Amino acid sequence: ERIDKPTGKYHPILPEIFNRYLAYKRSLQERIHSERIVLTAFARYIETHGIRLETIGVEDVDNMLATSYDHLAAKSQNSYKSCLRGFLRYLYVNNVMGRNLAPLIINRRIFAGALLPRFLLAESIEKLFAGLKHDTARDLRVNAMVQLAYNLGLRPMEISKIRLDDISFKAFEVTIRDRKNCIPAAMPLPVTAIKAVAVYIVGARPKTEQRRLFVSLKPGYKPLTGNHVAKEISWCMKRVGLSESAYALRHTYAQRLLEKGVSIFEIKELMGHEHIQTTQRYLHIHIKLMRKVLFDEEI
Secondary structure, three states: OEEEOOOOEEEOOOOHHHHHHHHHHHHOOOOOHHHHHHHHHHHHHHHHOOOOHHHOOHHHHHHHHHHHHOOOOHHHHHHHHHHHHHHHHHHHHOOOOOOOOHHHOOOOOOHHHHOOOOOOOHHHHHHHHHOOOOOOHHHHHHHHHHHHHHHHOOOHHHHHOOEHHHEEOOOOEEEEOOOOOOOOEEEEOOHHHHHHHHHHHHHOOOOOOOOEOOEOOOOOOOEOOHHHHHHHHHHHHHHOOOOOOOHHHHHHHHHHHHHOOOOHHHHHHHHOOOOHHHHHHHHHHHHHHHHHHHHOOOO
């Protein structure tokens, strides 16, 4: 074991690829406490069973999860599974493993997760955009976030990881590199979205060498996390009297695609979903919306 001098805590010595992944997560300004717990259990499991990373299979991952986390609550299990999925994607992208095992790790269903995604109706969308302010640097920053969430259906985490180099003002597009389905995507930016991003960069973004698009407005200018982006968007929505979360804009994006006749498979790719079952939940929303419009039934 070795001592972590900043915290005074002891940590087991992990294989080099594990430490590179933790260093990569640190570079994204993310906390790595849960990742370290998961990677420690994973390293211990493959060492005990004499398994090499290059040959590990989904049955080995399942056995490790069952051994280490079956006694935990569903929410805790899902949190640790998310950490392991991130590591497995990293191994696949960096050619350590020949197969991406991340999509095969399925979360346990919990009641809150079974609820249908919530989206904004037309009057709420109009209310949101009519209420956007342009008075402060924070206003300009959150306006750009709202435009990206609404027009591209991006997760708060994906918005937080956009870099200045990912935006092409000439081509009117942004490249989203780190997605759950492990497939980077170049997505078109509508005029309203690219204008909001440009106004934020010119009129509000601090002068800093930091390459992340969204940074704090106080000296230090650290990159914002996904949680911070979600809170900022929620704050903007509450300011105009809407009680929905930041994810409502992502769900609204999917709903708009359905209304335009885009296939469920195309929506899966645009949303960056790992599983088609996740995307199919939006079909149920669409049916309820049609009943609302046709029969004036409550949603």
